[in-house]
Amino acid sequence: MMGRSSSSDESGLKKGPWTPEEDQKLIDYIEQNGHGSWRALPALAGLNRCGKSCRLRWTNYLRPDIKRGNFTEDEEKLIIHLHSHLGNKWSAIATHLPGRTDNEIKNFWNTHLKKKLLQMGIDPVTHQPRTDHLDILAHLPQLLALAANNLGATNLLNPSFFDMNLSALMSPSEATQIAKFQLLQNILQVLSTNNTTTSSIPQNIDPFYAVQLSEYLKLNPQNLQNLQELAMNQGSSSFPPFSTTTHDFVSPNYSNLELGHEEGSKGVIGEHAVMVGKEEYGGFECVPPLVPASPENVGDGGKGRSNGGDASLELGNGSVLMKQNEHLSSSNPTSTSTTTIDANWQDFMDDEASGCYWKEIIE
DNA sequence: AAACCAAGCAACCGCCTTGCC
């Protein structure tokens, strides 16, 4: 079905997709004679291919014990588990999955499993909760979906926001800003509970962000205090909950997944072990940490960052929708002291220890 | 309906390892 167009190399050997006739010749020959020397095989089998191509075709597609079709859930889990031990040793992984080839597993990993893990906030190389992901662009699609949903649905920053039919006016970058606002709101909602363990995080907070935030705050305790003050001043009631139930994307299901890493360390956040589920990581034993995150991941998530700086939403027509501080104060009609809030906010922003990611979001 | 785009995957490329002389 797919593949390369048929062609020949300098030596006149055919390249590209195999035809059914070629397949049959190869099968017939190997069934009668075995493959023997792959280099000698093409001539003996009457094929105008190099031996390497024949070997690949046989081992990946024509072997009688090849298992075709979709990967089962068990296979999926097994691959993830084995990869956490073995890394990109596809052939080694393939030996544990009868009927599956290294090439097939590799493709499946690159097209499905890697994305799946990333979406769950797990580094597909280290199999640890991601820390490099503190880059909003890695989850820009989800954030945009989040923003779009909330714009088109029920709430966002204030009622007048929707009178303007913004979804038609917004550019992607504007939507990104909206998404950042929402993320920030989630932060404050978390903090307003005065507890940063994910076990206490409300249901409507995407656990992915909860984990990130907790990790960040663990490293920056001063910011935790500042943010908590800010959140308490704001009061969580002023922040309409942003339900993730309307998201187009599937939120990472931490409730059913345990990140079994080193013993006694289950997705440690702060001093609290985060039990992210009762089903152990694919149902296998603990996974040792692998090598540090590879550059691959950096590229995967997108290196660039969206514009930081001015937090106001300036539309194409030059009108400014709202500024960060305006949002923070005006969205809480019961707030008694926007000055305090602003001061706290500034403290937080000025803190040298602020991590670039959260700082950037907040900015 | 056409153009565009992204995902999926078969096949290739080139490096590394192994085995033989």
Place this chain on the structure above:
DNA sequence: TGGCAAGGCGGTTGCTTGGTT
């Protein structure tokens, strides 16, 4: 022990397909 050939392996390419604009 060094050189060579063959096989093995992981990464990459590029075509097809299906969805979206």
